[in-house]
Amino acid sequence: MGLLELLLPLRCAACGEPGSELCERCRERLPRLCGSLCERCGAPTSWPVARCLECAGRRIAFASARSALLYTGAVPRVIGAWKERGLRRLAAELAELVAEVVPPPQVRALTCVPAQHERALSRGFHPAQALALELARVWELPFEPLLRRIGSPRRQRGLALSERSRNVAGAFAARPGASPPSRVCLIDDVYTSGATSSVCAGALRRAGCRRVEVVALARAVRER
Ligand SMILES: [Zn+2]
Ligand SMILES: [Zn+2]
Numbered sequence: 326m327g328l329l330e331l332l333l334p335l336r337c338a339a340c341g342e343p344g345s346e347l348c349e350r351c352r353e354r355l356p357r358l359c360g361s362l363c364e365r366c367g368a369p370t371s372w373p374v375a376r377c378l379e380c381a382g383r384r385i386a387f388a389s390a391r392s393a394l395l396y397t398g399a400v401p402r403v404i405g406a407w408k409e410r411g412l413r414r415l416a417a418e419l420a421e422l423v424a425e426v427v428p429p430p431q432v433r434a435l436t437c438v439p440a441q442h443e444r445a446l447s448r449g450f451h452p453a454q455a456l457a458l459e460l461a462r463v464w465e466l467p468f469e470p471l472l473r474r475i476g477s478p479r480r481q482r483g484l485a486l487s488e489r490s491r492n493v494a495g496a497f498a499a500r501p502g503a504s505p506p507s508r509v510c511l512i513d514d515v516y517t518s519g520a521t522s523s524v525c526a527g528a529l530r531r532a533g534c535r536r537v538e539v540v541a542l543a544r545a546v547r548e549r
Contacts, residue, residue: 338406338415339399346415347403355403356395357426358544366519367391367539369546379547385519386526387537392516392544393426400543404452404514411450419542420459429464430538433506436471438513438525439497456542457512466510471503471532472525489520497525499532507535516541 336343339351361370363377367390370377394400407415437457454470461468475498484492499505511525516539526537 335414338403338412346412347418351399351403352418352422354398355400355422356398358392358395359426362391365389367516367544369395380519383519384523386523386530387511387519387539390516390519390522390539390541391427392541393423394543396515396543396545404543408450408452408514413450413455416452416455417459420456420463423456423460423540423542424463427540429466430508430510430540432466432508432510432536432538434467434469434471435461435464435510435512436469436505436529438511438521439470439472439474441474452514453512456514460512460540469503469505469509471499471505471509472497472528473500486518486520489518490523493521493524495524497521497528499528503532505529505532505534507533508538509534509536510538510540513539513541515543515545517545 334343335345337348337351338346340348342348358367358369361373362368363370363380364373364375366377366380366385368377368379396404403415406412407419435457437451437453440451440454458468474496476496509529511522511529513522516522522539522541526539529537
């Protein structure tokens, strides 16, 4: 836990009310991603489908993706505060939320999208890993750091879908000596285009993994 976090009084990351890192009222109101989904990429759909407009025709290296929240309402504020302030205590709360919405993945281990080196070092906090460690506890699965970054892509924010795929292609590889189990769940904080998850899943599969399921805290939903 960061020193600052110990010194500061607990405040709700959404409304600022003192007392807890996420107050009951705000927690209740966070928009859950439930209802019918695309079986493959987890996009919300009007009825259950095997593929949706967003993922049909795309080559995706993971078998499925699920997210607990929609990246809207107070969710960007909560995730922003969590990441920027390195609120480790909030990771446990958010993991509980994920486990309430997303069924446990049918895998042998959890791993996470690796941190971008300089950014992780400057903050000493890696949100996707913090979430993965908490989910490993909740789901009683081992956490294995299986991936690393190679090269340093630009930030994905602000890039078009096609650019996102190109930007992250080849940016991740299995750690030297890592031997992933046959089924792995990849944890990320925000699922946007799925490009990063797909490249990570591809790296895991090249290292011998047969099936990758993706679980993210929140999912950005595109306007159509
Ligand atoms: Zn609140
Ligand atoms: Zn889809």
